[in-house]
Amino acid sequence: MSAENVSVNFSELVNKNKQTLARLQESPRLLLHRRDGEDLVLTTAARAEQDQTVVSAATRMLAAMARREPGSMELLLDVLPDAFPWVRFLPESDLHAFAVELVDTMRAADSIGNNASVAQMLVAWQHTAEVYSDPELLAALTKDHGEDYGLVTDPRGAA
Structure with a gap:
């Protein structure tokens, strides 16, 4: 097989x-x-249920490990580059924020049986790492243009 x-x-x-x-x-x-x-x-429905069971078990284990002891978050931060090599481009504070958001989003997604939000969150953080990996792009996106054009009206209210 x-x-x-x-x-x-x-x-x-x-x-x-x-x-x-x-x-x-x-x-x-x-x-x-x-x-x-x-x-x-x-x-098959049985295979889909097995897949969800495995993802759910891994999520619960990761969440439990991350909450256990202060050293567990450091362990998670140490292994993230093995799972997601692009995190090496994130500043340390963002790496920590990514780890917390990953665990929290996985737990929330598991509770409703839909992992789309986890995939979306991973893509968003990967794009953030891509920006940090390119000094020119980072400078362009973080440059203060000095002008504030004020409040933007809600487009749903415009007729």
Whole structure:
């Protein structure tokens, strides 16, 4: 049994549904390529539940470790560069803020069974690290332009 996902065109699922679905025995997931939309992933309910159980367990363990002792946050800060090499570009205060936000967001996302906010948070922090990695971009984005144009009206109130 292969651990790799099987890729098929979405039309195969439509035209040869029994044969295509039988391929889920070969792979944990089917990657369905669509011509007119985003690709889809098809898996069994049991596999999806297993995946969520694993993510939930890892989240709870990470959160428990981070809350235990003062030294546990230092351990987390030490291992973050192994998991996310781009954190090396973050200033130390931002690295600490990232670690706290990561644990808190993972716990919150796990509580509702939706990890989209974790993925979004990781992408946002990675972009922040990208800015810090480029001195010219950092200077351009942090430069004080000296002018304040005042309050901006809420566009939802404009008719």
